[in-house]
Amino acid sequence: MKYTTPPRIPGLVVAGTGSNAGKTLTTLALLCALRARGLRVHAAKSGPDFIDAAFHAALTGAPAANLDVWMCRETRSEQGQRPLRRIPQGLARVFARMLRADADGRSADLLLVEGAMGLYDGGAGGAGCTAQLAALLGLPVLLALNAHGLGQSVAALAEGFLRHRPAWAAHTGQPAFAGMICTHVGGEKHKEILRQALAPLTAQTGVPLLGLLPREGAPQLKSRHLGLVEARESLPGLNRKALTAWLEAHCDVTALLRALGAPLGGLSTQEPVAETPAARFFAPRVRSGKAARRPRLGVAWDAAFSFCYADLPALLRELGAEVHFFSPLKDAAPPSACNGLYFPGGYPELHAPALAANTHMRAALRALAERNLPIYGECGGYIYLMRALRLHGRDYPMSGLLPLTCLLGGQRAALGYRAARALPGWPAARAPALSGPSRPLRTRGHEFHYGHLEEATLPSGCASLWQLSDSQGAPLGPEGCRRGTVAGSWLHLYPEGARRFWRAWLACL
Template identity: 35%
Template sequence: MTPVHPRVVLAAPSSGSGKTTVASLLCLALRARGLRVQPFKLGPDYLDPTHLTRAAGREARNLDSFLMGRDRLRQLFARAAAQADVSVLEGVMGLFDGRDPTTDEHSTADLAALLGAPVVLVIDAGGMARTAAAVAAGLRDFRPDLHVAGVILNRVGSGRHAALCEAALDQVGLPTLGFVPRDEALHLPARHLGLVSAEQVHWDESRALHAAAGLRLDALLAAAQAPALPLPPAPGGPGARVRVAVAHDEAFHFSYPDALDELRAQGAELTPFSPLRDAGLPPDVRGVLLPGGYPEMHAQALSANRSLHTQLRAFAAGGGAVLAECGGLMYLGEALDVDGTSVEMCGVIPYRTRMGARLTLGYREATAVRNSLLAPAGAAVRGHEFHHSVLTHAPTRPAWRWTAHDGSVTEEGYASGNVLASYLHLHLGADPALAARFLRACRGGAA
């Protein structure tokens, strides 16, 4: 018998169609049936995966062909999918939306083709009936090599409404694989960096299961059948054990599970700590990771924890490896300006930041300006930016440089000794060499 990794990609005509809600309901319903469900989120998003994790009871993982590369993405997907009965992959934006409007590259469609995964369209049926079939057929026919297995109708007004849409879909040869009723209680609120995380949203599981009752699980599971992908080779033996403190609380939690797994595989003992609550670093750490998050939402509490500031400054001054991304950069700086009020931060790096209205967002192909914790000078990396804050001045020791489409050059971040802070989010699981270089610095740094 040919082994399978059952998997399905939930895609939509556009953002805002309800993919996260429907994917969460599907994960919950499959889990309630007793299946091990592995959720994935396409793209670099840190927030949608929290909802999928809660629903599946299993940590959601990101899949991003730009950050990871195609071969590494297939490897990481296969490794996680092999541990589950079925995988649910939530798409990003519209089905064919990627980096360039003239190609499907890095889009949901591109990833579905890469993984040989059937596509189920999530159509917001509010205010339409027959048109739902026209939209779905257009998406199916735009790229015939994709396997569009059917449609889930979202935000239907009644059983009668769902039946009207289904009749139209039957005419174009697309099966209806379920429907989700219109229910404002299922709506996921947004904040300035996207959806709020699952920890901030009340989850009425019984109501969610009731809403998921319209999903046709047998048909969806039949549609999800697909051949297994080759498993990657087992990672090599880990290096010497080294303890690394990882900030994790309401202010800092934007980490990729595969990146943390790669660090563990290479010998890191990851120890969580809270910059909001802990007076000091965990004992015997040789490295500190400060991921992105919402430091601006907790600026006063972060500022008040002066004992941790003192420890972080001493740790960095003594050669300890400190890696900070986005919110971590803001925290390591001298001050953060929120609504015109300057709030003191750690003072590890000579930078100041302020909140702004404009969102800086996008993939970056960057070059290392100088040697740092993650890359030697001249090395090329891929990352993404996603932030509302900005530096109040030009960077004095920039870590990265990239050229925009208009030819303008940006220098960004801070690299000095064993400290690297940047707005650039990198994926340490995408390139094991990044994790290896960081851990080498940890092992060689002062305690």
């Protein structure tokens, strides 16, 4: 089946007029308020952001998907693909995981998706934007209008967003709007100006103004260079009851739920579950029939390596692997009898002293590499595979599997969507059916990092992995490093945009 139709569960996309419009705070407040009402919510993030999705998982107790229109499709050439007319198969698969019932057999009462950037911001022509995602999934939009510094002009801003018809909408349709909220609102006089300005537009379009969220009293979320401070650090200090009360006092949550056809809920004392793989990662589909050989794959996952898409372990299992998690921070060695190791991204720079001090793990990895065990790392995982990480003029020893040094400073090195074509010999010369010249192996992903290599060129004995281009097909050159069976890349591969790669790499285990 090439395309699937998502089941009818009430859902909502929280979108904004731009970055810093209050999408994340509104989404987290909604998740807290809905949980306080006893509702079961499954959440997702539009785009590649790992940190926001981790907040969603921690607050809902269920894995949070990353839904991305651009990355979910395998690229067929550096020049991209035809316009979308219906939900792509890869996106449908990720969405289906999000909608699947929990372990106790209960489905969600509501789906909540947090948008990215502005509602219509995306690739070329806005392709892949939050609005297109909402249209493809059939989910209405709650539009967050950044009202800071605006009076009557907020009506022009709102009307532009409600009536805008981008070119892609001729193929996929336009999203519906469940309502509007104003964020960064000042005092009572400002509130009244905003109400009066938006009243005619509400009467014309039927899109209600559901909330006026004030600047004063709004909870603060701390940030660092890759985004918000992670959920595991921020949530212990986040007062969920206060966040719920703040939203309920300034937004008509009941009217929003009625508009969506969702249950209104009641009182609840539910608390988020602990940070475990079961709460962060989707379960694979159950397959019948005789099981073939299943290679054992060790996946690093701890505070230093937490940037792993929620559906990747399930995809790896469905492709035939057994997935076993381990901690490079705490464990002395990877799980025994593994046929391969994968290191996702994260914040190794925040844990550099502890990673360097775990000499048992580093020695175990070197021994495995000498036995030609396939090992692959992305971004933060790539850094850990290197010889050293230099921070503030000091070198911290990493695993030493690749003869590289990462320099980490305050200047961003790369940001953006990436289409990647595997270079000859990667992932392995013995997988010609998947990466041969008749059909080059292509993947999609995202790059966002502050680290760069000290070396101007790859050392002798090393080779690049990918030929990269951006979302519009502009070439960016070769990327990544491999030596023997060890390979690393700055690129975060999106699972559904890289199925052929993972199948080919697992075939090497």
